[in-house]
Amino acid sequence: MKLLDKNNLLNRQKFDIKIIKNIPQEAGMGGGSMNVASLxxxxxxxKLLKIKKNELKKLTSQLGSDVILGIKxxxxxxxxxGDIKRYNNNTKFHTLVVKPNFGCSTKNIYSKVKSFSKPQFSFPKTKMFEVKYLKTLNNDLEKIAFKKYSKLKKIKLFLSNTHNNMFVRMSGSGSSIVAYFDSKRSCGNAYSQFKRKFSSHWCIASKTI
Known part of the structure; x- marks a missing residue:
């Protein structure tokens, strides 16, 4: 809001903003960035903010590198x-998102990074939404997070053994783990299995948009 005021983009209007979170904090799901994007x-x-496309990109980059992902x-x-590309894609996934009763500090996890793998998204293509391609990808931060929190590795192994899952990934720097399914039924069954095994952990069945 200070940045919008500084650039006089809201004509000095003031707002009372209340944020209702539907995902836990320290889950590695970009919650802070999506708060910004939602606003x-x-x-x-x-129609309170009139801004050109190139100005919008500049504004979001000042607030966070992934904020632009929350704009449509x-x-x-x-x-x-920093460029974004949008696609017409019909691939939909049912997802089981789980988070243990602890969070991961993004700053702490990234401080342990020695090197990243070669960027995959320099030249985006529609194949990036295909299951066959998604299965080949990895989250470089998993190794660091799993070393610090062995329970995360245990949770991923459990989800990887659920019936009909397509692949399982840690989200961002953790601590949430996401399992992907091609049907609502398979996802629901995995949800029930997980809650029986890890009853104290946050868990929700969802789907991609």
Whole structure:
């Protein structure tokens, strides 16, 4: 809000903002960035903020590198140079998102990184939404997080053994783990199995948009 005021983009209007979170903190799911994106979307939709595409990109980059993903987020790929590309894609996944009763500090996890693998999204293509391709990808931060929190590795192994899962990934720097399914029924069955095994952990069945 200070940045919007500084650039006089809201005509000095003031707002009382209440944030209701549907995901836990320290889950590695970009919650803070999506808070920002949700506000920007609201201001644009209500015609309170009039901003050109190139100005919007500059604004979001000042707030966070992944904020731009929350501006019309469906089927969007963010490349390493900050450009975004959107696709018409019919691939939909049912997801089981789980988080143990502890969080991961993004700052702490990234401080342990020695090197990253070669960027995959320099030249985005529609194949990036295909299951066959997604299965080949990895989250470089998993090794670091699993070394610090052995329970995360245990949770991923459990989800990887659920029936009909397509693949399982840690989200961001953790501590949430996401299992992907091609049907609501398979996802629901995995949800029931997980809650029986890890009753104290946060867990929700969802789907991609």
């Amino acid at each position: 920007i979307n609201f201001f644009i939709n209500q 987020p469906t089927n969007t790929i963010l490349s390493e140079n």
